[in-house]
Amino acid sequence: MDYQQPSRLQAAILDWAGTVVDFGSFAPTQIFVEAFAEFGVQVSLEEARGPMGMGKWDHIRTLCNIPEIAERYRAVCGRTPTDADVSAIYERFMPLQIEKIAEHSALIPGALDAIASLRDKGLKVGTCSGYPAVVMARVVELARENGYVPDHVVATDEVPNGRPHPAQSLANVIALGINDVAACVKVDNTWPGILEGRSAGMWTVALTCSGNALGLTYQQFKNLPQDKLEAARGRISQMFEGARPHYLIDTITDLPAVIDAINARLARGEMPQSN
Incomplete structure (x- = not known):
């Protein structure tokens, strides 16, 4: 054939x-800002938009790999973000996302x-x-x-x-x-x-x-x-x-x-x- x-x-x-x-x-970008804020780390809406389109865990990992954001995280938590830290942010992101998706x-x-x-x-x-x-x-x-x-x-x-x-x-x-x-x-x-x-x-x-x-x-x-x-x-x-x-x-x-x-x-x- x-x-x-x-x-x-x-x-x-x-x-x-x-x-x-x-x-x-x-919906996704604003919640990234809020999820990081709950860990005392400031992320701007513009920064949060950068990796948009990726899966959300990968999105957070990519944000954490940005030197400026990694340094802000280190200043608050005493270390640059590990995969375990990324997972912790992701776990906080999820309920926030579900809660506010209707908005x-x-x-x-x-x-x-x-x-x-x-x-x-x-x-x-x-x-x-x-x-x-x-x-x-x-x-x-x-x-x-x-x-x-x-x-x-x-x-x-x-x-x-x-x-x-x-x-x-x-x-x-x-x-x-x-x-x-x-x-x-x-x-x-x-x-x-x-x-x-x-x-x-x-x-x-x-x-x-x-x-x-x-x-x-x-x-x-x-x-x-x-x-x-x-x-x-x-x-x-x-x-x-x-x-x-x-x-x-x-x-x-x-x-x-x-x-x-x-x-x-x-x-x-x-x-x-x-x-």
Whole structure:
């Protein structure tokens, strides 16, 4: 049997915070600040946003590896943070995250219409996140109450390696019954999430304005002067350069047009790994 390249997309693998819910991706970042504060260590919101997209334990470990944060921890605790210290911060992070996730659970404006358009185009909807399963359960429950029910969900602790490894996206491929990774598009607002999709052999779409990179509320985004918005887009595009997304768009509302563009490229015989 000869290999047949896909001619149309079959699935979209969507991130959660900053992609479909929680415009500005505030739920995870603010809780990192609060969790470190409970150990007497100051971490700024900007610092907390840096590794966004990773699994939460890995995110905390990465923050603790930053020399300035490690020194602040040493000044308070008498040592630079070990893996045991990271686990202690993580254990405090978890209940805070579950407790406050509802405060940032609103769907991104236009997300439901965009996802309905994807389904009209014949796509299944898989999802993954840097959240562990215990947090994802609450996120999924709140999303369902707001009308969003994806076909599959994969939490970061349900695979051997979280982002930027491809395991979560590939778990969606298997669960959704997709026959070729090139028939999938990964949509995310973080560089680890885009690397995840790239490593999985998928098309990738980076969101520049609804997530962690811009870090504004929806209203702040809408009120941003055009010159500042253009400057922000340029800065964020540079942040994503190393991850090599195929497309950059402001928010998920722009996704249906990108799906059409990818389908046209697939029909011409183009593949994601050749771009």
